[in-house]
Amino acid sequence: MIYAYTENSNGKYKKSALEVVSYAKTLADFLGDSVTAITINADDSPEVLYQFGASKVLNIKNEALKAFDPKVYASIISQLADGNYLIFSHSNESTSIAPYIVKEKGAAYITNVVSVPLSTSPFRVKRNVFSGKGIAIVETSDSGVVVTVSLNSVGAKENPVSGTEENPTVNIPSDPHYKVENTELSSGKIDLKEAEIVVSAGRGMKGPENWGIIEELAEVLGAATACSKPVADIGWRPHSEHVGQTGKAIAPKLYIATGISGAIQHLAGVNSSKTIVVINNDPEAPFFKSADYGIVGDLFEIIPKLIEKLKFFNN
Ligand SMILES: Cc1cc2nc3c(=O)[nH]c(=O)nc-3n(C[C@H](O)[C@H](O)[C@H](O)COP(=O)(O)OP(=O)(O)OC[C@H]3O[C@@H](n4cnc5c(N)ncnc54)[C@H](O)[C@@H]3O)c2cc1C
Structure with missing residues (x-):
């Protein structure tokens, strides 16, 4: 199973969510597998993710998760993503979650990826290096791989499949030393990272x-x-x-x-x-x-x- 973490903003799927699902679907097609999207408190119809290749959407609905906390989000995604591949966007949100999962699962971590896999055994991709001045080809033979896909690098291609949405229950960890109580957008306008x-x-x-x-x-x-x-x-x-x-x-x-x-x-x-x-x-x-x-x-x-x-x- 290939997992994709799909970000939403106030319940609405971000453009990057479509790109990661599309990426995961390309990988799933290489491997003869399918894509499960994981999201937290999305209100949008899951249809939009089926349209780009996710055949299952795990949408965790929980008021306690309204405030973004990377450690808590990582724990929840870890509980659900039990496959070999987990795909994120190379966004601020996802890159603050992914390292916790990599540490917990002992997975290989390939960030800022700008190509679909050149091969899957070993897993080989191109990634941006030196602030976009160069491209490196990297590979791993690890069985667990976490990838962050550079925004707007591979684009989102429609690849419709039929899908289902589930609302799984998860354990929400608590940390006595640290708690995010509230988060606010720095401006109510268009998200700079997502803007065309x-x-x-x-x-x-x-x-x-x-x-x-x-x-x-x-x-x-x-x-x-x-x-x-x-x-x-x-x-x-x-x-x-x-x-x-x-x-x-x-x-x-x-x-x-x-x-x-x-x-x-x-x-x-x-x-x-x-x-x-x-x-x-x-x-x-x-x-x-x-x-x-x-x-x-x-x-x-x-x-x-x-x-x-x-x-x-x-x-
Ligand atoms: C380690 C390090 C990291 C850095 N990271 C960043 C970074 O992430 N992002 C970043 O932006 N900078 C970064 N900098 C700073 C960077 O080197 C530049 O100093 C900075 O980008 C210059 O900002 P500026 O172009 O707004 O100002 P200036 O260099 O002062 O340029 C102003 C420009 O406006 C033009 N101008 C003036 N009046 C007008 C007018 N009326 N009409 C049209 N044009 C006009 C001028 O011709 C000039 O080209 C970093 C520097 C260091 C050392």
Whole structure:
């Protein structure tokens, strides 16, 4: 049995959930096996997971699990996943759960995977290394393997099967030294890691009071907002928006970078974006070397014009 941990946000399956099920289904087809998805407090119909290849969905419904606690989630997933393969997304949530399971099961752990298996015996895959600057081919002959799949790397392919959903009961461990009582989203807007379009800004914005045009552009495009590290460090924007080597690594379809120079540490977190658009008034800004499209000019003139045009086309 191949297991996939499918994340949901407020009960709704994330896009990454479809990608991990799709990945697990490809592996299951290689091995002549089937896919069981494990999820916690999902409200969405399981149909969406059957559509991508899960023939069973184990949905643990329990109020005590509303607050995300990686140790507790790991214990629950461990109780249910008794197969040789367990597939996660390479997201913050999943990468904080997976290591506990790896330790408990003594499994091989392959993270940031960007390819379907090149072989299954031994299990061999490609993974991202050096912040996306290189690809390594790794293999393991261990019988237990835990994999995290890089977001948007293999994509989600529909592969419909008929399925069933169960609501198993599990033991919820308690730790007298540590308890997560509540968790809150840092912003109610679009999840940066999941977003297909990201509008990002840096020190070229001059100050936090100017961010209105970035938020407006993001709203018109249905995009998430991001920022460079110094901007988050000075407190102009929340740290949850910081992308790069020391921030979030993202891979949207479209990344629009405004007033960001394009330092190597910033690029490390965004260079897997499908299309990069750079707006900068310095024609020598290093970011232009990584851009698919570049606009040399003052962002305070360009962005309002862009918003005006996009609003015109949206109407
Ligand atoms: C160990 C380490 C880790 C790091 N990790 C990260 C990381 O994860 N993420 C990250 O982002 N950085 C990271 N950094 C910092 C990184 O090296 C850069 O210093 C940082 O990315 C620069 O931020 P910036 O582009 O916003 O600012 P700047 O380098 O100051 O660039 C501002 C840009 O705005 C342009 N500009 C100014 N005014 C306008 C205007 N009116 N219109 C258009 N363009 C304008 C300028 O031409 C310039 O290119 C790290 C550094 C180190 C040493």
